[in-house]
Amino acid sequence: MRPVPKDKRVRSQAFSSAQRAAVYRAIETRRDVRDQFLPEPLPEDLVRRLLEAAHRAPSVGFMQPWNFIVIRDPAMRAGAHRAFLRANEEAAELFTGERQALYRSLKLEGILKAPLSICITCxxxxxxxxxxxxxxxxxxxxxxxxxxxxxxxxxxRAEGVGVGWVSIFHDADIRSLLGIPERIEIVAWLCLGYVDELYSEPELAVKGWRQRLPLEELVYADRWGNQE
Structure with missing residues (x-):
């Protein structure tokens, strides 16, 4: 294997304490935004930075299998919203009693409210x-x-932009709407926009749907089931 020239390498060193804190803060305060989007459009240079960040993700075999469909057209977003409503009604029927009532009370998507959507495919x-x-x-x-x-x-999150991941739709509906070939897998429909504020904890935890599991229950030592 040919050695990598030194001028193509970057010295491995820890970030400063302030830089580390910023990374961990982005991770800890990231939220799935559903209904808090503001109508203000996102600047093009900001959208480009977000796409560049996505494109620098690790990929097995450096295959970079992603594509990004940037959706601003209100008619296209309205079509996606109709697909969501149909699937969301089907999803609600899978729950019963108080759980169904709570599900129906949740604002699970921001397709119409967010000024921008990005469909990420593989x-x-x-x-x-x-x-x-x-x-x-x-x-x-x-x-x-x-x-x-x-x-x-x-x-x-670092840019002050909220993101919501919409997963409740029939694949065929979004595939038809966006003209996505059959061989391409739809991975995520993301809603993006500025927000006034974020929940201090995940919204589903705040509203009583599910709580964060203790990390200690999820970490095993050497073999499955061996608690640390």
Whole structure:
């Protein structure tokens, strides 16, 4: 293997305490925004920075399987909203009693309220049929694309931009709306926009849907089930 020239390397060193604090603050205060979007459009240079952050995500075999469909057209967002409403009604019927009432009270999407949406997709053929690191786990391309989603989300938090991930829709509806080929996998529909404030804790925790699990219950030592 050819050695990497020194001028192509970056010295590995820890961030300053202030830089570290900023990274952890972005992680800890990131929220899934559903109904708090402001109508003010996002500047083009800011959107470009968010897309650049997403594009710098790690990807198995450096395959970079993602594409980003930037959606501003109100008619397109209205079409996605109709798809959401149909699927959301189906989802509500899966719950019963108080759980269903709570579900119906939640504001689960901001497609119409947010000024911008981005649909992030995964192309499993981007790097060919045999991809370094994907030979024994064919889902690594999708996992890589989710890393792009997270990169964008954290960059958005640093920029003061709220993000909401809409997942309640029939794949075929969004595929037809956006003209996405069958071989391309839809990974995320993200709503983006400025917000006045964010919840101090995840909204679903604040509203009693589900609470954060204790980390101690999720960490095992050496083997499955061995508590630290």
């Amino acid at each position: 192309d499993p053929e981007r790097a060919g049929s045999v991809v370094l690191g994907r030979t024994h786990n064919p889902r690594m391309d999708v996992y890589s694309t989710v890393c792009a989603v997270q990169n964008l989300w954290l960059a958005a």
